[in-house]
């Protein structure tokens with residue numbers, strides 16, 4: 036793409052607008068990345084060359100498991116220069132959406148090369164972003180997709196990638212320190228949907244959840260009763276609300292199980308910009324600090 040001076044200036048103003056982590060303003064001339072959900076959009080914003088406009092299909096506090104694409108979203112996809120998804124079966128709706136929209140470009144998969152966790156239901160667990168060491172892989176994959184799409188900006192993409200990886204590594208070290216200060220036997224918590232197994236495996240926390248790996252179905256009464264018995268038997272320290280889930284189930288389990296609500300964890304979506312988890316790194320930081328505080332108490 037060749038830019039004249041006027042277009043370059045327009046790109047400059049987009050860059051300012053894009054300082055907002057989830058800029059949604061449409062700019063006719065800017066290259067566009069459409070990410071499937073808010074966390075990926077934030078990573079893309081950190082890693083993209085200046086002037087690229089990044090938007091998310093599923094925004095802050097919204098549940099990508101049950102997302103239903105609108106015609107306007109389809110149009111946005113059709114006009115994208117690059118589409119970015121998590122993969123691991125997270126976006127069950129993306130294949131059909133791409134087909135219907137007529138988008139012909141690359142669909143880059145951020146989790147490419149990550150070996151998925153599986154479990155009792157033989158489902159693939161898509162929540163790999165909850166482990167910072169796997170988020171490194173996300174960042175590397177996203178940068179590679181950008182370099183392929185915008186080879187002239189190779190150096191800038193590499194620079195931004197190196198900076199972001201350093202920040203991921205720094206936070207990973209801190210999370211290990213915060214949770215390492217809690218005795219291992221106290222690191223047992225409950226969340227409403229099973230989104231934290233990668234986090235738990237990476238940082239040594241046992242997560243129990245009544246709802247399974249997606250949010251399509253309500254947990255059975257038997258599953259809830261089993262969980263309440265387990266809270267009492269195993270000495271679960273805290274239960275957390277999730278930003279994408281109805282809090283009533285968690286509140287009921289807390290009441291019946293006699294366990295404290297430790298706060299809100301951000302699982303599959305960022306908070307609004309003025310909330311505690313407006314970027315991917317702040318989300319992990321908020322979750323880790325909240326867990327460490329609740330489990331230590």
Ligand code: ZN
Pocket residue numbers: 100162228229230248249250302303
């Ligand atoms: Zn989820």
